[in-house]
Amino acid sequence: MKARHKRLALILGGMGLLTAAILLVLSAFQENLVFFHSPSDILQGQATPERMLRIGGIVEEGSVQRQADGLTVQFAVTDTASSIPVVYQGSLPDLFREGKGVVAQGRLDEAGLFHASQVLAKHDENYMPPEAADALQQAQKSMLTVVQP
Known part of the structure; x- marks a missing residue:
């Protein structure tokens, strides 16, 4: 795997984790509203x-x-x-x-x-x-x- 592909996979993985964290926070906020x-x-x-x-x-x-x-x-x-x-x-x-x-x-x-x-x-x-x-x-x-x- 090339360095460019590793970097792209890392960025996509980080964005996926960030999206999941945002969804969890919004879900908790909605339940407590x-x-x-x-x-x-x-x-x-x-x-x-x-x-x-x-x-x-x-x-x-x-x-x-x-x-x-x-x-x-x-x-x-x-x-x-x-x-x-x-x-x-x-x-x-x-x-x-x-x-x-x-x-x-x-x-x-x-x-x-x-x-x-x-x-x-x-x-x-x-x-x-x-x-x-x-x-x-x-x-x-x-x-x-x-x-x-």
Whole structure:
């Protein structure tokens, strides 16, 4: 084999390894990518069931139900226009309350029930994740345009 052919084989082999490494990194990135959706977005079909996502909004008043096992909690997250039922197994943050902001990460099942693997509560009166604040504002605007003739 000539030196020229060896060099070409080495270059092609290196490019193949580089391509494989890039594909592995992109695949891992795609699997760990989590999108934020409001309850209205989910009900409009913008979220894919069984895909990891985050929902945010307000914990609906009167919706929190604790199961007998003490760890399973069901509640609804609303953006004032729509609400999504959420089930979570684990201990909730201390700041978790009805009528307060929350972001939940998990998966939506085919029946429309959101199975949360993580629940984050708003940490003070002035803060809300920008995505949740935008979703609430959009939902309120859409309700105003529907109500006004």
